[in-house]
Amino acid sequence: MTEKIISINNLKKKYGQQVVLNDVSFEVDYGQIVGLIGPSGAGKSTIIKLTLGMEKADSGNSEVFGIHMPNRKILNKMGYMAQSDSLYSSLSARENLIFFAKMREVKKEDLASEIDRVSQVVDLKDQLDKKVDNFSGGMKRRLSLAIALLGNPQLLILDEPTVGIDPALRKNIWTELGKLRDKGCSILVTTHVMDEAELTDRVALLIDGNIIADDTPSNLKQQYDVDSIENVFMKAEGDM
Numbered sequence: 625m626t627e628k629i630i631s632i633n634n635l636k637k638k639y640g641q642q643v644v645l646n647d648v649s650f651e652v653d654y655g656q657i658v659g660l661i662g663p664s665g666a667g668k669s670t671i672i673k674l675t676l677g678m679e680k681a682d683s684g685n686s687e688v689f690g691i692h693m694p695n696r697k698i699l700n701k702m703g704y705m706a707q708s709d710s711l712y713s714s715l716s717a718r719e720n721l722i723f724f725a726k727m728r729e730v731k732k733e734d735l736a737s738e739i740d741r742v743s744q745v746v747d748l749k750d751q752l753d754k755k756v757d758n759f760s761g762g763m764k765r766r767l768s769l770a771i772a773l774l775g776n777p778q779l780l781i782l783d784e785p786t787v788g789i790d791p792a793l794r795k796n797i798w799t800e801l802g803k804l805r806d807k808g809c810s811i812l813v814t815t816h817v818m819d820e821a822e823l824t825d826r827v828a829l830l831i832d833g834n835i836i837a838d839d840t841p842s843n844l845k846q847q848y849d850v851d852s853i854e855n856v857f858m859k860a861e862g863d864m
C-alpha cells in the first residue's frame with residue numbers, strides 16, 4: 625500500500641464572492657515529487673496555505689502524515705518555502721540559517737555541516753556572511769530554499785522555489801530535489817516553469833479552482849496527445 629503523506633479532501637474556498645477552490649482533492653504519496661501547476665491566480669498558493677492550516681477552508685480538510693491540519697508539531701517535520709520570503713533582513717544569511725536550524729531542532733553538533741550542505745545546494749556558500757538586506761531577490765529565494773532544506777525534512781512544500789534563479793542553478797536544485805526524493809522525502813512544489821513540471825513524478829493541473837488532470841508527466845502527454853507538459857497545459861486551457 626502506498627503511504628499518503630498529504631491528503632487533501634474536497635477543499636472549497638471563497639474570498640468574498642470569488643470562488644478560488646471549487647472542490648479540490650489530491651494526494652502526495654511517500655517519496656514522490658508532485659508538481660502543482662496552473663495559471664497565475666489559479667489558487668496554487670491557496671491550496672498550500674489550506675493544506676498547512678495557515679488559512680481556513682470553507683469546507684473540506686487536509687491531513688499531513690495522517691494528522692488533521694493545522695497541527696504545530698507536524699510543522700517541525702517539514703520544510704516549507706512560502707511564495708514571499710520571510711527572512712530577517714538585518715541578520716546575515718548564516719545567522720538566518722542558524723536561527724531556523726535551531727527552530728527545526730537541528731542538533732548543535734550537526735549545525736555547521738548542515739549549513740554547509742544547504743548553502744552548497746543553493747550556491748550561497750560564499751555569501752553567508754553578507755547581510756540579507758544586501759541580497760538580490762534571487763539570493764533571498766535561494767536562502768529561503770536553503771532554510772526549507774535544513775534538517776533533512778521528510779516533507780518539503782515549496783511555493784515557486786525557483787523564481788528569479790538562473791537556469792544552471794535551477795537545474796542543480798532539481799537534481800538535489802530528485803536525490804532527496806530518492807532518499808524518501810516527499811515534495812509538493814508549485815511552479816510556472818513547464819520544464820520543471822516534466823521533472824516531477826506527478827503533475828496536478830489546477831484551472832478555475834478545479835484539478836482537471838492529475839497523472840505522471842508521460843501519461844498526461846499521452847492523454848492529451850502532445851509532446852510537452854507546456855502543451856498539455858495549453859490544450860487543457862483550450863488554447864490549442
Ligand SMILES: Nc1ncnc2c1ncn2[C@@H]1O[C@H](COP(=O)(O)OP(=O)(O)OP(=O)(O)O)[C@@H](O)[C@H]1O
Nearest residue numbers: 639640644662663664665666667668669670671707
Ligand atoms: N487573502 C486573500 N484575500 C482575497 N483574495 C485572495 C487572498 N488570497 C488569495 N486571493 C485571491 O485568490 C486567487 C488565488 O490566489 P493564489 O495566490 O492562490 O493563486 P496562485 O495560483 O498561487 O497564483 P500565482 O501563480 O500568481 O502565485 C487570486 O485571485 C487571489 O487574488
